[in-house]
Amino acid sequence: xxxxxxxxxxxxxxxxxxxxxxxxxxxxxxxxxxxxxxxxxxxxxxxxxxxxxxxxxxxxxxxxxxxxxxxxxxxxxxxxxxxxxxxxxxxxxxxxxxxxxxxxxxxxxxxxxxxxxxxxxxxxxxxxxxxxxxxxxxxxxxxxxxxxxxxxxxxxxxxxxxxxxxxxxxxxxxxxxxxxxxxxxxxxxxxxxxxxxxxxxxxxxxxxxxxxxxxxxxxxxxxxxxxxxxxxxxx
Amino acid sequence: xxxxxxxxxxxxxxxxxxxxxxxxxxxxxxxxxxxxxxxxxxxxxxxxxxxxxxxxxxxxxxxxxxxxxxxxxxxxxxxxxxxxxxxxxxxxxxxxxxxxxxxxxxxxxxxxxxxxxxxxxxxxxxxxxxxxxxxxxxxxxxxxxxxxxxxxxxxxxxxxxxxxxxxxxxxxxxxxxxxxxxxxxxxxxxxxxxxxxxxxxxxxxxxxxxxxxxxxxxxxxxxxxxxxxxxxxxx
Numbered sequence: 001x002x003x004x005x006x007x008x009x010x011x012x013x014x015x016x017x018x019x020x021x022x023x024x025x026x027x028x029x030x031x032x033x034x035x036x037x038x039x040x041x042x043x044x045x046x047x048x049x050x051x052x053x054x055x056x057x058x059x060x061x062x063x064x065x066x067x068x069x070x071x072x073x074x075x076x077x078x079x080x081x082x083x084x085x086x087x088x089x090x091x092x093x094x095x096x097x098x099x100x101x102x103x104x105x106x107x108x109x110x111x112x113x114x115x116x117x118x119x120x121x122x123x124x125x126x127x128x129x130x131x132x133x134x135x136x137x138x139x140x141x142x143x144x145x146x147x148x149x150x151x152x153x154x155x156x157x158x159x160x161x162x163x164x165x166x167x168x169x170x171x172x173x174x175x176x177x178x179x180x181x182x183x184x185x186x187x188x189x190x191x192x193x194x195x196x197x198x199x200x201x202x203x204x205x206x207x208x209x210x211x212x213x214x215x216x217x218x219x220x221x222x223x224x225x226x227x228x229x230x231x232x233x234x235x
Numbered sequence: 236x237x238x239x240x241x242x243x244x245x246x247x248x249x250x251x252x253x254x255x256x257x258x259x260x261x262x263x264x265x266x267x268x269x270x271x272x273x274x275x276x277x278x279x280x281x282x283x284x285x286x287x288x289x290x291x292x293x294x295x296x297x298x299x300x301x302x303x304x305x306x307x308x309x310x311x312x313x314x315x316x317x318x319x320x321x322x323x324x325x326x327x328x329x330x331x332x333x334x335x336x337x338x339x340x341x342x343x344x345x346x347x348x349x350x351x352x353x354x355x356x357x358x359x360x361x362x363x364x365x366x367x368x369x370x371x372x373x374x375x376x377x378x379x380x381x382x383x384x385x386x387x388x389x390x391x392x393x394x395x396x397x398x399x400x401x402x403x404x405x406x407x408x409x410x411x412x413x414x415x416x417x418x419x420x421x422x423x424x425x426x427x428x429x430x431x432x433x434x435x436x437x438x439x440x441x442x443x444x445x446x447x448x449x450x451x452x453x454x455x456x457x458x459x460x461x462x463x464x465x466x467x468x469x470x
Contacts, residue, residue: 087407089411089414089415089418101410101411102410130398133397133398136393136445137394137397139442139446140392140394140399141390141411141429142429143387143389144386144387144411144412145411145415146428146429146432146457147457148383149416150424150427150461151383151386152379152416152419153424153427155378156420157424158372158374159375162375164372170420171360172336172360173420175337176323176379177379177383178413179323181408184384188391189385191384192381194376194377194380195304196377206370207373207377213463214459215460217456217460218457220452221455221457222453224449228449229388
């Protein structure tokens, strides 16, 4: 199979070492004609324009992108299209050994089937998605990654500001977050704990004295979400 | 040493099996006189009243509570006071084997020293805190536990609503949240990822179509916190 790969970032490098493409290029698009597929491992906002340029200049048989948030329709014009979306961070400068994540796959079955096989070989858990599921799956990913990371950042900041040593801070956060996360995976939102969950307004008011306005707004929104879940009474 | 223990909940049961107290009681306060210490493993909002009743009726030499959010001053009146705060959930009906968490300790050194030794024996990481650090440490705990659990709940809900199988949902969340959390522990808020972090308003607007009003409010607050951290430009 003759593959082209666009993108020199962490995802591009990951795919290059595993798929051994005939051409591997950055934005200069050093590709060739008659490729079976070109995989676009470029930033989300560059996918549509890159797809159009690749199709126009090299007309590969298939186009594939790697973004959970981008519709497959931006690849329109290729005979075969697919999306391979590994649901994990690819940190700059770190070597990803085993994929260890769910991989969302959509598009034409010939390519989805190939990426199912490859993703399994690479240590991932492939999941076939319909196009109309993709955006909600991506929203879920954002809660599990970025939003969770923000809560970790606030915990880290307050532990350190309170004078806790960095090593103790790490032990504290792991010891709190991992069981909290696993309890929700097992039991759903019912497993949430803490003063907001108990509608303990005394403790929450005391916390407010230590919070910046942005954190106070976040706490109000957290309380609102707990109410929307029916976990605490509306006030 | 002659110990009394008040509280039949998960923390009370945990301490009962490890400390083998002379008296272990619920709210009926079946204690005796001349105890070296009484440990109060009762809900936060019951600590002050229980402390007063125990002191009045049994006058133990020391009083100890287990709450991160409650000032040590509610124990005033005992000769010696201390707080032992294990920073982890104690799920109802589950057996806690090793503590595997940071334990916050404050109060009189004779009891703090004892609980440092015991906490280490039980698999915990004891950390001595000043009273004026306690509330901020507790706020940090709430971000690492309850707020993180809320983000996990939202991720879980959207993965399931999108039609993902429960087992794949669990693999997806673990694969996203654990690396996100570890990246923040190593690098701080700079390591946060996702469309909000990139100020990708196109993706955020698309997500809004799938969010309830409470989630939209939460997303706005998350964006505000990222701005307050200086991670994205103020708009």
